[in-house]
Every structure is written in structure tokens, then in C-alpha cells.
Amino acid sequence: VILERAGAGGGTSAMSGGVLYLGGGTAIQRACGVEDSPEDMYRFLVAAVGPEPDRARIACYCDASVEHFDWLAACGVPFKPSLWPSPAWTPPTDDGLMWMGEDAYPFCDLARPAPRGHRPMAMGRSGWILMECLQRVVSEAGAQTEADVTVERLVTGDDGAVIGLVARRYGSELTIRARGGVVLASGGFVFNDHMLGEYAPVLLPHTKIGTDYDDGRAIRMAQAVGASTKRMDAGEGSINFSPSLMAAGIVVNAVGQRFVNEDVYPGRIGQIALYHQHARAYLVFDEEAYESVPDNLRHGRRPEWVCETVAELEHEMGLPERSLQTTIELYNHHAARGQDPLFRKATKWMRPLRSPFAAMDVRAKRMDGPPDPADRGTGFRVFTLGGLRTDLEGAVLNVDGDVIPGLFAAGRAASGVPGWGYISGTSLGDGTFFGRRAGAAAAAY
Amino acid sequence: VILERAGAGGGTSAMSGGVLYLGGGTAIQRACGVEDSPEDMYRFLVAAVGPEPDRARIACYCDASVEHFDWLAACGVPFKPSLWPSPAWTPPTDDGLMWMGEDAYPFCDLARPAPRGHRPMAMGRSGWILMECLQRVVSEAGAQTEADVTVERLVTGDDGAVIGLVARRYGSELTIRARGGVVLASGGFVFNDHMLGEYAPVLLPHTKIGTDYDDGRAIRMAQAVGASTKRMDAGEGSINFSPSLMAAGIVVNAVGQRFVNEDVYPGRIGQIALYHQHARAYLVFDEEAYESVPDNLRHGRRPEWVCETVAELEHEMGLPERSLQTTIELYNHHAARGQDPLFRKATKWMRPLRSPFAAMDVRAKRMDGPPDPADRGTGFRVFTLGGLRTDLEGAVLNVDGDVIPGLFAAGRAASGVPGWGYISGTSLGDGTFFGRRAGAAAAAY
Numbered sequence: 001v002i003l004e005r006a007g008a009g010g011g012t013s014a015m016s017g018g019v020l021y022l023g024g025g026t027a028i029q030r031a032c033g034v035e036d037s038p039e040d041m042y043r044f045l046v047a048a049v050g051p052e053p054d055r056a057r058i059a060c061y062c063d064a065s066v067e068h069f070d071w072l073a074a075c076g077v078p079f080k081p082s083l084w085p086s087p088a089w090t091p092p093t094d095d096g097l098m099w100m101g102e103d104a105y106p107f108c109d110l111a112r113p114a115p116r117g118h119r120p121m122a123m124g125r126s127g128w129i130l131m132e133c134l135q136r137v138v139s140e141a142g143a144q145t146e147a148d149v150t151v152e153r154l155v156t157g158d159d160g161a162v163i164g165l166v167a168r169r170y171g172s173e174l175t176i177r178a179r180g181g182v183v184l185a186s187g188g189f190v191f192n193d194h195m196l197g198e199y200a201p202v203l204l205p206h207t208k209i210g211t212d213y214d215d216g217r218a219i220r221m222a223q224a225v226g227a228s229t230k231r232m233d234a235g236e237g238s239i240n241f242s243p244s245l246m247a248a249g250i251v252v253n254a255v256g257q258r259f260v261n262e263d264v265y266p267g268r269i270g271q272i273a274l275y276h277q278h279a280r281a282y283l284v285f286d287e288e289a290y291e292s293v294p295d296n297l298r299h300g301r302r303p304e305w306v307c308e309t310v311a312e313l314e315h316e317m318g319l320p321e322r323s324l325q326t327t328i329e330l331y332n333h334h335a336a337r338g339q340d341p342l343f344r345k346a347t348k349w350m351r352p353l354r355s356p357f358a359a360m361d362v363r364a365k366r367m368d369g370p371p372d373p374a375d376r377g378t379g380f381r382v383f384t385l386g387g388l389r390t391d392l393e394g395a396v397l398n399v400d401g402d403v404i405p406g407l408f409a410a411g412r413a414a415s416g417v418p419g420w421g422y423i424s425g426t427s428l429g430d431g432t433f434f435g436r437r438a439g440a441a442a443a444a445y
Numbered sequence: 446v447i448l449e450r451a452g453a454g455g456g457t458s459a460m461s462g463g464v465l466y467l468g469g470g471t472a473i474q475r476a477c478g479v480e481d482s483p484e485d486m487y488r489f490l491v492a493a494v495g496p497e498p499d500r501a502r503i504a505c506y507c508d509a510s511v512e513h514f515d516w517l518a519a520c521g522v523p524f525k526p527s528l529w530p531s532p533a534w535t536p537p538t539d540d541g542l543m544w545m546g547e548d549a550y551p552f553c554d555l556a557r558p559a560p561r562g563h564r565p566m567a568m569g570r571s572g573w574i575l576m577e578c579l580q581r582v583v584s585e586a587g588a589q590t591e592a593d594v595t596v597e598r599l600v601t602g603d604d605g606a607v608i609g610l611v612a613r614r615y616g617s618e619l620t621i622r623a624r625g626g627v628v629l630a631s632g633g634f635v636f637n638d639h640m641l642g643e644y645a646p647v648l649l650p651h652t653k654i655g656t657d658y659d660d661g662r663a664i665r666m667a668q669a670v671g672a673s674t675k676r677m678d679a680g681e682g683s684i685n686f687s688p689s690l691m692a693a694g695i696v697v698n699a700v701g702q703r704f705v706n707e708d709v710y711p712g713r714i715g716q717i718a719l720y721h722q723h724a725r726a727y728l729v730f731d732e733e734a735y736e737s738v739p740d741n742l743r744h745g746r747r748p749e750w751v752c753e754t755v756a757e758l759e760h761e762m763g764l765p766e767r768s769l770q771t772t773i774e775l776y777n778h779h780a781a782r783g784q785d786p787l788f789r790k791a792t793k794w795m796r797p798l799r800s801p802f803a804a805m806d807v808r809a810k811r812m813d814g815p816p817d818p819a820d821r822g823t824g825f826r827v828f829t830l831g832g833l834r835t836d837l838e839g840a841v842l843n844v845d846g847d848v849i850p851g852l853f854a855a856g857r858a859a860s861g862v863p864g865w866g867y868i869s870g871t872s873l874g875d876g877t878f879f880g881r882r883a884g885a886a887a888a889a890y
Binding site: 051052156197198201202204220223224226228230232233256257275276279320321322323326328330333334341342343389398399400402420 | 675767784865
């Protein structure tokens with residue numbers, strides 16, 4: 001029995017970009033001529049999602065990633081065997097494979113780079129295709145879905161095991177006895193301001209993405225029966241800068257300093273700016289960089305500032321006098337030799353920036369939709385990564401690390417592969433991967 | 446009845462510097478000619494301990510801070526009515542009052558600056574005096590102290606209220622019924638690597654300070670009866686740089702960039718370096734700056750590098766070519782006009798740095814004891830700030846925000862005035878302040 005809180009299934013996953021982080025030699029990787037191994041995938045993820053990544057979980061995820069891809073394909077999820085080669089949030093094509101920063105520093109030094117972002121075939125966002133296919137399979141398997149049901153609380157027996165739950169549908173109370181276990185498969189808690197204030201205050205001032213049902217209800221229900229949580233402070237913040245333009249230009253903070261290699265996965269740039277640079281960032285580039293980015297990769301944005309000299313640009317942006325000039329002089333000095341000894345952006349992107357110059361402010365425009373000059377938000381679109389602590393079968397753990405019998409969790413109700421760091425595709429990837437395992441464990445319970 | 450885990454009381458508090466963050470016009474402040482108000486103290490703390498500071502808690506703390514000082518003085522805690530005027534971790538004198546960065550940016554713009562670090566009178570660390578006085582008062586009040594008792598778990602009644610506990614002493618089990626409530630008054634969890642990995646992984650690689658009993662036991666016992674936690678990711682990292690020398694020089698990160706106004710409270714510099722600069726920092730200064738710092742404020746450290754030119758220094762330090770040169774050129778350009786438009790260090794510290802130059806690496810030496818050239822740790826001495834969620838009377842709250850009847854907490858078992866940020870003195874300050882309230886509430890329960 002599936003108790004669906006909304007009028008129909010899909011939730012935030014269906015609204016998302018649809019990327020699944022998979023690898024180790026999937027059929028799509030092989031069709032694109034990409035060599036990969038579970039070991040390289042493991043080395044990348046361990047470096048990308050720390051500090052203190054969940055190594056056992058990541059190993060489990062990488063070792064069976066090819067099998068999981070095959071299962072998704074067997075569920076009818078379509079993947080086009082072609083690679084989008086440039087940095088992007090969502091490619092403007094229906095290519096099935098994309099890079100998630102595996103070829104950028106420091107990851108390129110730690111593991112053989114391979115693109116592992118797998119996209120269900122559609123132009124633009126494709127999460128809806130994934131969820132449509134999975135819901136069809138679920139329905140064909142004979143699962144009974146009850147929509148518009150809000151679960152209120154879990155019911156435990158005398159021994160503390162979860163034996164059922166109390167729910168509500170349009171004013172009526174439902175009491176359901178679980179023959180097997182209960183699997184919590186909700187989203188995170190970004191739409192619960194109280195929980196954000198308690199656990200992830202850095203995210204509070206920003207634009208939340210997801211559905212209203214990402215309110216942490218499943219996490220709180222489980223906590224009420226003794227569940228423990230992990231990485232509740234973690235979150236991702238995406239920004240409306242073109243990844244290709246970032247790589248061709250530079251990204252600086254509120255005092256004009258660079259702080260990251262701009263060719264790394266853009267979700268990582270956003271997260272660093274959000275957590276470590278006071279949620280401030282500017283994208284600075286020259287005309288040649290701008291012209292090098294096709295119109296369909298510019299996110300419909302034009303620069304807020306265009307100037308003949310860096311001194312003028314710096315002044316108009318309100319940056320400290322000589323700060324941006326100093327940064328660009330140093331960048332150009334190194335770029336002339338194709339090197340970035342500060343942040344190790346790849347040589348192919350290193351080129352001295354020349355007049356005329358331009359810049360964008362992360363706060364100026366939101367990620368999607370037509371430009372609105374009146375919209376001056378924070379520029380960060382955020383969601384939570386933390387959640388319930390589970391074992392590799394999805395069983396929810398209490399504060400002593402013991403299993404709470406009968407209770408399982410998957411998706412962003414749980415802390416998973418994206419521990420503190422974030423790579424797009426690890427959420428849908430681990431939600432489906434460990435969701436399958438939780439389902440199997442609950443069925444066997 | 447006091448159940449003391451160690452052989453005698455005092456714990457980490459007795460080993461600490463002893464600073465209590467108090468203000469609003471205490472007798473010591475008045476004797477030093479310092480004007481202060483609860484409102485200015487509130488504005489400072491709200492800005493210093495965010496994001497999302499606990500405003501109600503801070504207001505309660507500031508409004509009654511003068512009364513709390515008077516209570517401490519009545520307990521016999523001695524405070525000398527004299528002010529140490531320079532940035533310091535622990536002054537080399539027995540002065541009773543010190544600055545905690547109230548006069549530095551951004552705080553000087555937000556609240557009327559007043560020094561609020563109150564130190565029990567001793568040369569060097571004075572936490573032992575505070576604890577000696579408090580233990581004498583407790584003993585005279587007729588409290589029965591049982592030492593060497595490890596509390597194992599809380600006992601709850603059918604209604605979920607805490608009615609007692611199970612403890613152990615040298616192999617024997619003790620079962621104690623609480624007539625009033627149980628007050629958990631332990632330290633934090635920095636000596637529990639598992640909890641650090643789960644909640645505060647950033648702290649894991651560094652030198653822990655406190656006693657072995659700061660292992661989170663009280664937090665875990667309370668969680669086991671449904672308690673919720675707050676700011677479990679937060680921690681402080683102190684560094685062995687002389688605060689006076691930092692203010693006179695510059696602090697840079699692993700790529701030679703400044704990242705903070707070096708005249709702010711040094712605990713804040715350490716925390717920013719730890720959480721936001723990959724736990725890397727260098728202190729760079731010139732001969733004039735070094736000579737300006739008295740020998741007893743140099744922490745027994747000598748520079749690791751001394752060079753005639755910044756180019757040589759940068760090279761010897763292994764920083765990217767031209768990175769430190771660029772930083773110092775920009776700093777000197779602004780310093781020549783007495784300004785720091787990047788980080789707003791006070792004008793009195795801004796002076797162009799001139800040859801010869803020198804630098805220290807945060808990783809080179811530990812905080813105390815004689816110099817040991819073989820010691821190359823991370824350079825950060827850390828402890829945790831997060832803990833149980835409580836109301837203003839010290840009652841422990843469950844995940845719904847409801848009181849767990851009969852259970853109270855104070856000190857670093859609880860999240861308190863130092864929410865995420867940190868100012869020395871807020872731990873001993875809120876431990877004693879809210880400890881008194883928890884005791885009164887438990888007695889009345």
C-alpha cells in the first residue's frame with residue numbers, strides 16, 4: 001500500500017532535472033566510448049560528498065550501479081546514448097550523459113574522470129519521465145496507491161517496533177496496520193522554516209525548491225519513535241550563472257576574490273558560495289568569453305554591468321577599490337602561461353581576460369523564467385540534504401545505532417550518498433537505489 | 446544529590462581560561478569606566494553567535510547579566526577591577542576585564558562597544574578559581590556529592606516523565622529516584638569520535654580540548670528518551686597565533702588571500718579558518734609588527750620563515766607565485782590611507798608592511814607548552830557547541846518542542862547562547878546563568 005500525500009505521485013523528483021548519478025560502466029557510458037569502473041566512481045564520490053563521507057554506503061552504491069542502471073532501463077526509463085560535453089546545469093539537448101565535474105580539480109587527480117550524469121531522454125528537465133516510468137512499474141506490480149493521505153504518526157508495539165500508522169484523509173482518520181514494515185519515502189525539510197532554523201539556518205533566507213510537502217514530516221515522525229538524524233545542517237544552493245560562462249570567466253566573492261576553480265560542477269560552486277562566502281558571488285568575464293557561450297547556454301541572462309576597464313567595472317559593482325583589478329591582474333598573469341596555481345582550473349579555460357569586461361550579480365535574477373528586473377532575491381535556490389540515519393538496507397537507526405524494527409526510510413527523508421557535499425544525480429540516484437533495498441528489506445521483514 | 450562522573454568536580458570548566466561573558470553595566474565595568482547596557486550587549490551577541498541566534502535566550506541572558514555578576518561575586522568569585530586593553534586569548538596579567546572583539550567590525554557598527562570578558566582574578570587561566578568558588582557554595586548549601594559515578598541511562602514513567610536514573614560506581618549499579626527533576630550538566634561531545642563523525646565532521650581531524658568525559662553521554666541519554674538537539678554541527682577552533690600580532694599583521698589562507706579583519710576576536714578568526722578556509726591559515730607580518738608585540742604576548746612562538754622580500758617569503762611558504770605579493774600590495778595600498786575596505790580592520794592597525802617579512806603556519810605549533818619542532822598537527826584546538834534543545838528554564842524539549850517532564854540540561858550538554866558562532870565566555874557564562882535557572886526549575890518541579 002502506498003500512502004501518497006499529494007493528489008498524485010511524483011513530487012519533487014518529477015519536477016527536478018532528472019539526473020541520476022550512475023557509473024562504473026553503464027550501457028550508456030559504453031555506447032559513448034567512456035571507460036569507467038566502480039573504483040573510480042567510488043574515489044570521485046568519496047572526495048565530492050565529504051567531510052566524512054559514508055564510505056560503506058558509497059561502496060555499495062558504486063558496486064551495483066551498473067545493475068541499477070539496467071533495472072531503470074528495464075523499467076522503461078529512456079536514456080539516449082550520447083554525451084553532452086560542456087559544463088551545464090541541464091543541457092539544452094536530450095543527450096543521455098553529462099559531466100558532473102569529474103574532470104575538474106581536485107577530482108581529476110583522484111580518480112580517472114568519466115561523465116556519470118545520466119539523464120532520462122527529454123529536452124530540458126526530465127525528472128517527470130523517470131517518475132512516470134517508475135509509477136507505471138509500481139502500478140503494474142499491483143501496489144495499491146491511496147492519494148491525498150497525510151500520515152500523522154507512527155504506531156509502535158510494546159517492544160518499540162513500528163507496527164502501523166495513523167493517517168488522515170479529508171477529515172477522516174485512517175489507522176493502518178503494517179504487515180511488513182513501513183518505508184518513509186518523502187522529501188527533505190526545506191519547506192519547514194522551524195526545522196531550517198533549528199538545523200540548517202544557513203538555508204533559511206533563500207528561495208526554497210521542491211514541493212510544499214518537503215516539510216520534514218517523515219523525519220519528525222521517525223524522531224518521535226527514537227530515530228536519529230545525520231547531516232541536518234547540509235544543503236545545496238544552485239545559482240543562475242551559466243556554467244560554461246563561469247568556466248570561461250571568473251567567479252569572485254563580495255571583496256572581489258576568486259574562491260573556487262570555476263570549471264568544477266556548478267552545484268559545488270553554489271554550495272561553496274552559500275556556506276563559505278556569505279551567499280555572495282559575482283561572475284566576471286570578457287567579451288570573448290561571452291561570445292564563446294552559445295545563446296542557449298546563457299540562461300537568458302545579460303550582464304548587469306559592462307565596462308571598458310576593470311577599474312570602472314569594480315567601481316560600478318561597488319567592490320573595494322583595486323580589489324577586482326588585483327584579482328584579474330593575478331589571474332591574467334597566470335592565465336598567460338595557461339596555469340591556475342590558486343584553484344587549478346583546467347588549462348583549456350585559462351586565457352587572460354581583456355577589455356571590454358562585464359559582470360553579473362548572483363542576486364540579480366532567479367534561475368528560471370523570463371528575466372524580471374524587479375526581482376532581486378538572494379539568488380540561491382536551496383534544498384536540504386540531511387535526514388534519518390539508516391543502514392544499507394534502509395532500516396532506520398536510533399541514537400545508539402540500533403535498528404528500529406519495522407521502520408525503513410529512503411530518499412531525502414534519509415541522509416544518503418550526498419552526505420554533506422553535493423553532486424546532482426546523487427539524490428535521485430540514491431533515492432531509487434536505496435529505495436529498492438528498503439522495499440526489499442521491508443517485504444522480507 | 447550531585448552525581449559527579451570524575452573523582453572530583455570542575456571538569457573542563459576548571460581547565461579553561463575562565464572568561465565569563467557578562468555585561469550591561471557590571472560593577473567591574475563601572476569601576477573601569479566602561480559604559481554598557483543590556484541592549485548593546487544583546488545587539489553584539491545576536492550578531493556574533495548566528496546564523497539564527499536564539500534571540501529570546503540572549504535577551505534573557507543580557508537582561509539579567511548584572512544580577513548574575515553580582516551572584517558570582519557573592520559566591521566569592523574574585524574579579525579585579527582593571528581592564529586589559531589589547532587583543533588576547535588570555536591576558537598575561539590578572540586584569541578582570543578584557544575585550545572580546547566588541548570594538549571590531551562588524552560589531553562596532555552594530556552596538557556601542559564595551560569590553561565584556563570578565564576574568565576571575567589570576568595570572569593566566571582562571572577557570573579553576575570559578576569552579577572552586579562554585580563548588581564551595583554548593584557544598585555549603587548542603588548538596589550531597591557522589592564522585593566517580595557514571596550515569597548510564599534515564600528512567601521514565603508511564604507518562605514519559607523522567608523519574609530517575611541508573612548509574613554505575615566501580616562495578617556496582619545504583620538506581621536513583623528523582624524527587625524533583627534530573628539536571629544534566631555535562632560537557633559537550635568532542636571526545637566522542639563517532640558523534641563527531643555523525644554531527645560535526647569538520648572537527649574530527651583536530652586536537653580536542655576538554656576532559657575525556659566530554660563524550661556526549663548526557664546528550665545521548667536524553668535523546669534516548671526523545672530529546673531533540675540543536676547546532677550539533679557547530680564548534681570552535683582556537684589557533685596559536687598571537688592576537689596582537691594578528692592585528693598588527695595579516696592572516697591569509699592557503700592561496701595567500703586575506704579572509705577576515707585580523708583585529709576581531711581571535712576565536713572568531715580560528716572558527717572562520719576552520720569551517721570556511723579548509724583549516725589553513727598563515728600569519729604574515731613585518732619586523733615592526735613583531736617588535737610592537739611584547740614578548741609575553743607572542744605565545745613563545747618564533748616565525749617559521751623570515752625573508753627580505755615578499756616574493757622570497759611566498760616562495761619559501763609554498764604559496765602560489767605572486768599570490769601573497771598581490772595580497773600585500775593591495776593591503777599596503779589601502780593601509781597607506783589607513784583603510785581596509787575589504788575586511789574593515791580598524792584604522793589604528795592599518796600600516797603598510799615593509800621588509801623584512803616573516804610568517805607562521807597555523808599547523809606548526811600547538812597552543813601551549815614549550816615549542817616542539819617535531820609537532821606538526823593541524824594547529825586547531827577544537828570543542829563542540831551543539832547539544833540538547835532546552836527552554837529558558839532549562840527544561841529539555843522533544844522533537845515537537847514540548848517539554849520532557851522532569852528533565853533539565855545546562856552547560857554544553859545543551860545548545861545555548863553560543864548557537865553557531867562563538868565568543869569565549871559565553872560557555873561559562875550561559876552554563877552558570879542557565880544552570881542556575883535549571884536548578885531552580887528542577888527544585889520547583
